Amino acid sequence: MKETPSSTIKIDFWQRLSRNRMLLTLLSVLLFLLIWQVLVSALNLPGFILPSPAEVGRKFLDVLRTGLLWRHFSATLGEILLGLLFGVSAATLLGYALSKSPLAERLLSPFLVGSQSIPMAAIAPLLVIWFGPGLLSKVLICSLTVFFPVLVNTLVGLRDVPPELREVMESLRASPAQTLRYLEIPAALPVFLGGLRVGASLSVIGAIVGELVASDRGLGFLINVGRGQYDTALVFVAVICLVILAASLYGFVLLLENRVLSWQTWRKEV
Amino acid sequence: MTFSTTEIALEVNDLEVSFVDSDGSLEVLDKISFSIERNAFVCIVGPSGGGKSTLLRAVAGLIQPTGGNVLFPGMAEDKAQTGLVFQKPNLLPWRTLRDNISLPLEIDQRPEAEISVLTQEMIRLVGLEGFEKAYPHELSGGMAQRVAIARCLVQNPEILLLDEPFGQLDALTRERMGDELLRIWNERRKTVLMVTHSISEAIFLADRVLVLTCRPARLIMDLPIELPRPRADAMRYLPEFTEAARLLHAQLKDTTVPACQL
Ligand SMILES: Nc1ncnc2c1ncn2[C@@H]1O[C@H](COP(=O)(O)OP(=O)(O)OP(=O)(O)O)[C@@H](O)[C@H]1O
Numbered sequence A: 001m002k003e004t005p006s007s008t009i010k011i012d013f014w015q016r017l018s019r020n021r022m023l024l025t026l027l028s029v030l031l032f033l034l035i036w037q038v039l040v041s042a043l044n045l046p047g048f049i050l051p052s053p054a055e056v057g058r059k060f061l062d063v064l065r066t067g068l069l070w071r072h073f074s075a076t077l078g079e080i081l082l083g084l085l086f087g088v089s090a091a092t093l094l095g096y097a098l099s100k101s102p103l104a105e106r107l108l109s110p111f112l113v114g115s116q117s118i119p120m121a122a123i124a125p126l127l128v129i130w131f132g133p134g135l136l137s138k139v140l141i142c143s144l145t146v147f148f149p150v151l152v153n154t155l156v157g158l159r160d161v162p163p164e165l166r167e168v169m170e171s172l173r174a175s176p177a178q179t180l181r182y183l184e185i186p187a188a189l190p191v192f193l194g195g196l197r198v199g200a201s202l203s204v205i206g207a208i209v210g211e212l213v214a215s216d217r218g219l220g221f222l223i224n225v226g227r228g229q230y231d232t233a234l235v236f237v238a239v240i241c242l243v244i245l246a247a248s249l250y251g252f253v254l255l256l257e258n259r260v261l262s263w264q265t266w267r268k269e270v
Numbered sequence B: 001m002t003f004s005t006t007e008i009a010l011e012v013n014d015l016e017v018s019f020v021d022s023d024g025s026l027e028v029l030d031k032i033s034f035s036i037e038r039n040a041f042v043c044i045v046g047p048s049g050g051g052k053s054t055l056l057r058a059v060a061g062l063i064q065p066t067g068g069n070v071l072f073p074g075m076a077e078d079k080a081q082t083g084l085v086f087q088k089p090n091l092l093p094w095r096t097l098r099d100n101i102s103l104p105l106e107i108d109q110r111p112e113a114e115i116s117v118l119t120q121e122m123i124r125l126v127g128l129e130g131f132e133k134a135y136p137h138e139l140s141g142g143m144a145q146r147v148a149i150a151r152c153l154v155q156n157p158e159i160l161l162l163d164e165p166f167g168q169l170d171a172l173t174r175e176r177m178g179d180e181l182l183r184i185w186n187e188r189r190k191t192v193l194m195v196t197h198s199i200s201e202a203i204f205l206a207d208r209v210l211v212l213t214c215r216p217a218r219l220i221m222d223l224p225i226e227l228p229r230p231r232a233d234a235m236r237y238l239p240e241f242t243e244a245a246r247l248l249h250a251q252l253k254d255t256t257v258p259a260c261q262l
C-alpha cells in the first residue's frame, strides 16, 4: 500500500501529539476554557452567576497586582504548612508509641476510628469557639485533618514490618533507636508516605473549612468576601488558587515518594 | 589444640520451649541438654518441623525458654557471642548487597574505614564481587543465602549458629561453601552449631552430630565423627564415613515415624 505524503504527515502529527503529555494537557485546558466562554456568551449569563474565563482572568490579574491575592494565599499556605508540621509530627510520634504498646493501641483505637468518622466541617465551628477566629484554630483544624491518616498509616507501616527482619535486628543486638533507623523507618516509609499524601490533600480542605467558619484572611475568607459582594469572579480566582495549592502539595509528596523510594524496585519476597 | 579440647563454649541444660497460642500450647523442645567444646564443629540433624530452628533461636537468645537455660561459660557477657544465620536469608530489601553485609558493623558503630575493609573482605570470601550494588531482589536464592552468611561472619562472633545455611545451593557450591566454612572455622577458631538436612554434609563437616527427634524434640543421639582433620573429599568413601552415615540414617528413619506429622 502506498500512502500519500499528506496522510503520513497527518498520522505523524497525531502520533507526536498523543505522545506529548504537556501539550495535550494544555490543549484540554484551552478547550475547556473555550467551551466555558462560549457557554457564558450563548446563554447570556450574568457575571455573578457564572463569570466568563476572561472576567476571571481579569480579576486574577487585578488581585495579583494589588497584592490582595498573595496576602490571602500566603495566609492559607502558612496555616496548611503549620498544620502539616504539627499534625504529622504528633501523628508520627503517637503512631510509633502505639506500635510499641499493643495495649494502648487497643484502648485508643475506638476513639481513633470514631474520631475519623466525624466530619471536620462539623467540629470546625467548635474549634473556632474554643480557640478564636485567628491562626490557632485554623492550624488546629489542619493538624487534626492530617493527623488521622498519618497516624493510621504510621501504625500500619510499623506493624507490618516483617517479624523475621525484627529478629535479624535483635540477633545483631541493635538498640531500639538502631532498629528504628535501620529497619522500621525504611520499612514503614512507603505506607507512611501514602498517609502523608492523603493528609496533605485533606489539610487544604481543613484550612478552608476553618476559614469559611470564621476568619479575617486566607483564601476561604476571600471566598466569603466574594460571595458577600456577589463578586463571583473573585470566588473563582480563590477556588482556582486552592486547586493549584492542593495539586502542588500532592505533587510535592509524590515527588518525595519517588525520591525516597527509588530503591523500591523490590517488593518481591526476599 | 590440646588446650582447647576441654573448655566448654556452649552449654544447654534441660532446655524446654513451648509456644502458647489460642488453641493450647505446642511443646517443641523437650529437656534438651548438651554442651559444645570451644572450637568444636557440631551438626544437628532431625526431621522437618521437629524444632531445630527453634533450638537455634533459643540458643541465640531470640526465644525465652520455658524451662532450662543456655550458658556461655567463660565468655564476657557484653561481647557478641553468637551470630545466627537464619534459614531464610532475611536481607533488608532496601539495602544493597554490600550494605546488607556491613549492617552488623554499622550497628556496632565501627569506624567507616574498618567497615569498608571488613565488608569487602567478606564479599570476596563468599564470592560475590561485582554484585556489591545489587539489591536483594536481584540475587538468586543461593547468592542471597551467601550474603546472609557473610552478614553473620562479618561480626566475627565466637559461636556460629547456622540454620541450613546451604539449603538453597547446588551440590557443588554447597561443597565449596562447606570447605570455605571449614577454613574459616579453622582459621578463626570458631565454635559452630549447624543445622543441616544432609547426613553426608553433617559427617563431612562436624566433630559431632546430634540427632533430634520429632516434636517435641529430644536429643536421642550424639555421634562423634572420628575422621581426621583437615577433611578431604576422599574421606567420603572411608568406612568410618559410611558407618556414621548408616547409623544416622537408621536413627533418623526411626524418629521420623508417622508421629511426626504436623
Ligand atoms: N513462633 C512460633 N510460634 C508458634 N509455633 C512455632 C513458632 N516457631 C516454630 N513453631 C512450631 O515449632 C515447630 C518446630 O519448628 P522449627 O522451625 O523449629 O522446625 P525445624 O526443625 O527447624 O523444621 P525445618 O527442618 O522444616 O526447618 C513447628 O511445628 C512450628 O510450627
Ligand SMILES: [Mg+2]
Pocket (backbone or CB within 6 Å): B052, B053, B054, B087, B163
Ligand atoms: Mg528450620
